[in-house]
Each structure stands twice: as structure tokens, then as C-alpha cells.
Amino acid sequence: MSFINYVINGVSLGSIYAIIALGYTMVYGIARMLNFAHGDVIMVGAFTVFFGVSMQGFNPFVAVLLSIAVCITLGITIEFIAYRPLRGAASSLVVLITAIGVSYFLQNLALLIFGANPKSFTSMVPLNPIRLAGGQIVISGETIVTILSCLIIMISLTAFIKKTKPGQAMLAVSEDKGAAQLMGINVNGTITLTFAIGSGLAAVAGILLCSAYPSLSPYTGSMPGIKAFIAAVFGGIGSIPGALIGGILLGVIEILGRAYISSQLADVIVFMVLIFVLLVKPTGILGRKLQEKV
Amino acid sequence: MAMLEIHDLEVFYGVIQAIKGISFKVNEGEVIALIGANGAGKTTILHTITGLLSPKKGRVIFNGIEISKIKSHKIVTMGMAHVPEGRRVFAQLSVLQNLMLGAFTRKDKAEIEKNLKSIYKRFPRLEERKNQIAGTLSGGEQQMLAMGRALMSQPNIILMDEPSMGLSPIFVNEIFGIIEEVSAGGTTVLLVEQNAKKALAIADRAYVLETGKITLEGKASELLDNDEIKKAYLGE
Numbered sequence: 001m002s003f004i005n006y007v008i009n010g011v012s013l014g015s016i017y018a019i020i021a022l023g024y025t026m027v028y029g030i031a032r033m034l035n036f037a038h039g040d041v042i043m044v045g046a047f048t049v050f051f052g053v054s055m056q057g058f059n060p061f062v063a064v065l066l067s068i069a070v071c072i073t074l075g076i077t078i079e080f081i082a083y084r085p086l087r088g089a090a091s092s093l094v095v096l097i098t099a100i101g102v103s104y105f106l107q108n109l110a111l112l113i114f115g116a117n118p119k120s121f122t123s124m125v126p127l128n129p130i131r132l133a134g135g136q137i138v139i140s141g142e143t144i145v146t147i148l149s150c151l152i153i154m155i156s157l158t159a160f161i162k163k164t165k166p167g168q169a170m171l172a173v174s175e176d177k178g179a180a181q182l183m184g185i186n187v188n189g190t191i192t193l194t195f196a197i198g199s200g201l202a203a204v205a206g207i208l209l210c211s212a213y214p215s216l217s218p219y220t221g222s223m224p225g226i227k228a229f230i231a232a233v234f235g236g237i238g239s240i241p242g243a244l245i246g247g248i249l250l251g252v253i254e255i256l257g258r259a260y261i262s263s264q265l266a267d268v269i270v271f272m273v274l275i276f277v278l279l280v281k282p283t284g285i286l287g288r289k290l291q292e293k294v
Numbered sequence: 295m296a297m298l299e300i301h302d303l304e305v306f307y308g309v310i311q312a313i314k315g316i317s318f319k320v321n322e323g324e325v326i327a328l329i330g331a332n333g334a335g336k337t338t339i340l341h342t343i344t345g346l347l348s349p350k351k352g353r354v355i356f357n358g359i360e361i362s363k364i365k366s367h368k369i370v371t372m373g374m375a376h377v378p379e380g381r382r383v384f385a386q387l388s389v390l391q392n393l394m395l396g397a398f399t400r401k402d403k404a405e406i407e408k409n410l411k412s413i414y415k416r417f418p419r420l421e422e423r424k425n426q427i428a429g430t431l432s433g434g435e436q437q438m439l440a441m442g443r444a445l446m447s448q449p450n451i452i453l454m455d456e457p458s459m460g461l462s463p464i465f466v467n468e469i470f471g472i473i474e475e476v477s478a479g480g481t482t483v484l485l486v487e488q489n490a491k492k493a494l495a496i497a498d499r500a501y502v503l504e505t506g507k508i509t510l511e512g513k514a515s516e517l518l519d520n521d522e523i524k525k526a527y528l529g530e
């Protein structure tokens with residue numbers, strides 16, 4: 001029965017990776033850049049809730065909304081100040097290095113404001129665990145909320161892209177920015193929207209993560225951010241269902257590795273998955289082969 | 295009044311000057327051909343008109359409004375459509391999705407439906423394949439899709455960049471037939487072509503471009519008889 005428990009925990013952790021991976025994958029798909037500051041937006045989201053609930057005594061629901069709003073604003077600001085001026089730069093490496101710089105900036109800003117000591121985070125999920133099979137399978141409230149949130153986010157995002165005009169604009173921009181402009185699509189606006197959605201989701205992921213693993217420090221977002229990036233590559237970067245599949249597989253692999261192989265080696269296993277995927281199928285599970293334009 | 299006026303246009307790629315002071319105009323209802331060899335600057339001019347490139351000097355005036363500083367996506371809403379070189383359909387989206395993106399700036403749903411029907415009438419093949427992924431269409435069909443997509447914005451003027459490029463002779467004839475139909479429907483056409491013979495056959499007036507300058511201009515029928523043109527572009 002413990003195996004089932006591990007798998008459930010893996011799916012739950014994987015759902016968080018999937019939500020974070022969405023931010024990576026959408027931004028990559030549309031702006032063709034890797035936003036390595038994305039993980040730190042998660043940390044900012046979690047700190048906003050911590051600040052609201054534990055320091056100011058806000059209602060948790062209000063704090064969650066505030067956190068999403070803060071992260072959306074942060075995402076738009078980062079894109080506007082740090083990345084937009086570099087669009088059209090000679091090398092995509094320039095933007096990548098800038099993203100790493102933004103990441104360090106956010107970490108050190110949090111360090112300055114909140115200090116290096118880990119904070120204990122109060123779970124935002126008021127549900128009691130469910131016990132099944134005579135108490136042998138325990139599903140925590142956090143797990144239920146996390147998996148449900150992930151499903152809701154995936155379904156609504158897919159519908160948004162399929163059914164709405166801004167969603168279609170995203171598809172058009174991800175394929176051909178010039179042609180999209182000729183259709184009357186505001187490319188910069190579409191990229192801003194993508195950053196806003198990705199960062200809002202990062203806030204949700206940060207809150208879910210810290211509710212399940214209640215320790216918060218300025219570096220909280222960094223490792224999950226990198227793992228979510230691996231999940232995005234694993235599933236096929238640029239693909240939304242790929243982010244879901246990659247995230248959940250990675251979560252399950254990590255938890256099972258921790259349980260049956262070694263908890264010290266769990267991260268090593270995760271990174272080995274990345275290397276393996278890159279060797280065998282560089283485009284990921286659902287990734288498309290990038291075609292050179294003629 | 296001219297619908298589109300270009301005054302003393304100069305465009306650079308870095309330090310290289312691609313357009314060296316060009317002026318021309320397109321009157322309402324005309325079909326204007328810009329002809330010239332590879333690298334003469336034809337595509338650069340179209341990109342500058344629709345705002346994908348910005349000129350170093352000169353002005354582009356559309357319906358009396360200077361558009362040189364206006365962003366591409368706003369120029370579309372002013373009634374200008376651009377069928378880019380190499381078609382550039384959204385290869386991973388369906389034919390219908392491509393067409394609907396062409397109507398991105400339009401709001402009136404009934405009007406869009408009506409327009410879609412008229413485009414299906416003009417390009418029956420697009421209707422047959424409306425759910426097919428655009429990347430799987432043949433070159434000629436993709437060209438039709440690119441034209442249909444541009445027409446979905448109901449433009450006053452349509453800019454076409456090498457619509458016959460890379461197509462089989464049958465499709466080339468079909469595409470030129472469609473351009474004539476579009477023009478007959480009241481849309482002004484600015485056509486960039488390497489196929490000078492075909493372009494001059496359907497154009498009212500034409501400009502000949504050589505390395506960033508206009509070297510000849512006149513009525514298309516007169517240019518067809520011009521000895522220099524015959525030698526340089528018509529292979530006679």
C-alpha cells in the first residue's frame with residue numbers, strides 16, 4: 001500500500017512541477033527564451049502569502065489573490081524592463097544570461113527583506129486528509145487541492161488557447177511573429193500576456209509547494225524551478241500537454257527514487273532523466289522537431 | 295488622390311543601404327507591379343510599407359495619413375493587408391484557423407462569416423480542406439490560403455510579395471487569375487514579382503527596380519514593349 005501512497009505523493013509533487021513548467025514552456029513557445037527567473041517568481045509568490053498571512057494577519061484567500069496579483073505584476077515588469085529591450089538581440093544567449101541575473105536579483109532581494117533563515121509556512125489548505133482502504137492510503141488535503149488545481153489550470157488554459165482570440169494570437173505568435181503582426185496581432189502585447197499568465201501560475205505553484213513542504217527561504221523557488229524546467233524539456237518544451245506529462249512523470253520518479261533507492265540520490269535521478277531524454281529524444285515526449293524555415 | 299504614396303524612401307540593413315531614395319504612388323483601384331531582379335529591394339519596400347521595417351528617411355502615406363511610424367499590427371486595421379513572400383501560413387494550424395487569424399482585427403461576427411463564405415467561393419479548395427493543417431497543403435494551396443487570409447481583413451489595398459514563386463505553371467496562371475479577380479472586386483493591388491511578363495500583363499502601371507532605385511516606370515503595356523525590359527526581364 002505504501003507504493004500507492006508514494007505514487008499519489010509523486011503525482012501531487014509532479015502537479016506542482018507541471019504548473020511551474022507551464023510558465024517555462026509557454027514563454028519559450030511564444031518568446032523563444034528560457035526564463036530562468038521563473039523559479040524565483042514562485043518564491044516571491046510564497047513570500048507574499050507568508051507576509052500577508054503570518055505577518056499581517058490577512059485572510060488566507062485574500063493573501064492568495066494578492067500573491068497572484070504581485071507575481072503577475074512582477075512577471076510583466078521583468079519582461080518589460082529586462083527582456084523586451086533585448087528582443088532582437090544578436091544572440092539568444094544574451095537574454096538567457098539576463099534571466100539568470102534577474103533570478104539572482106530576486107533571490108538576494110528576498111534575502112535582504114526576509115533574511116536567510118527558513119520561515120515556517122502555514123498551509124493554505126484547510127482540508128483534512130482522506131483515508132482509504134482502512135487507513136492504509138492517506139491522501140492529504142494539500143494533495144487533493146494540488147492535483148485538482150493542476151487539472152483545472154490545464155483544462156482552462158487549453159480552452160483559453162483554443163477558444164479565445166488572445167489564445168489564437170499566442171499560437172500565431174509562437175509560429176511566426178512577423179506573419180502574426182501582419183494579421184494585426186500585437187506581438188509585444190501577446191508576449192506580455194504570456195508572462196502574466198506564467199507568473200500568475202507560478203504564484204499558485206509557490207503556494208501549493210509551500211503548503212505541502214512548509215519551509216520557505218529565498219532559495220525555495222530555485223530547485224523546483226530547475227526541476228520544472230527539466231519537466232518542460234522532458235515533456236517537450238513549447239507543448240502544454242507536454243508540461244503536464246513531463247511534470248507528473250518527474251514528480252513520480254523523484255518520489256519513488258527517494259522511497260526505494262535513496263533520498264540523497266533522488267535529485268541525481270531527476271537530472272539523469274534529463275540527460276537520458278536529451279540523448280534519446282532531444283525534443284522531449286511531445287516536442288516537435290524544429291524545422292528550419294526556407 | 296493616391297491611396298498609397300511613397301516619398302524619398304531610404305532603408306538600411308545595418309550599414310548596408312537597401313533602398314536608395316524611392317518614390318512612387320498607387321492610386322485607388324489600380325494594380326501596380328514592382329518588378330526587378332533578386333536583391334533589388336522589392337520585398338524591403340513592402341516590409342517598410344507595412345511597418346515590419348522602419349525607414350531611415352522618407353515617408354509612407356496611406357489614405358492621407360503618414361504610417362511610417364505606426365506599428366505593423368495597427369496598419370492592418372487601417373485597411374492594408376500584406377501577403378508575405380514565401381506565404382508564411384501558420385503551418386501547424388488548420389486552414390480555418392489561418393483564415394480566422396486573417397480576420398483578427400475584425401469584430402463583427404456576421405460580417406466575418408459572410409466574408410469567409412465569399413473566400414470559400416473564390417477558393418473552393420480551401421473550403422474542402424478547411425480542417426487540414428496548413429503545413430500539409432501544396433505550395434499553390436498555401437499561396438491561396440495566404441491570399442484568402444489577407445482578404446479576410448477586407449483590405450482596401452493588398453500587397454503581394456512574389457505570389458507565383460515556386461509554383462507550378464498551372465498554379466501560376468491560377469494565382470494571376472485570382473489577383474485579377476481581387477482587383478475587379480475593388481481592392482487596390484501592389485504586386486511584387488520576378489515573373490515580369492505575367493505581372494505586366496495584369497498590371498495598370500509598373501515600376502522597375504534595380505539595386506534600390508527605380509530605373510523605369512510607366513504603363514504596364516508600354517513597359518511590355520520596352521526593349522530594355524524585354525532584354526533584361528522577359529528573356530526576349
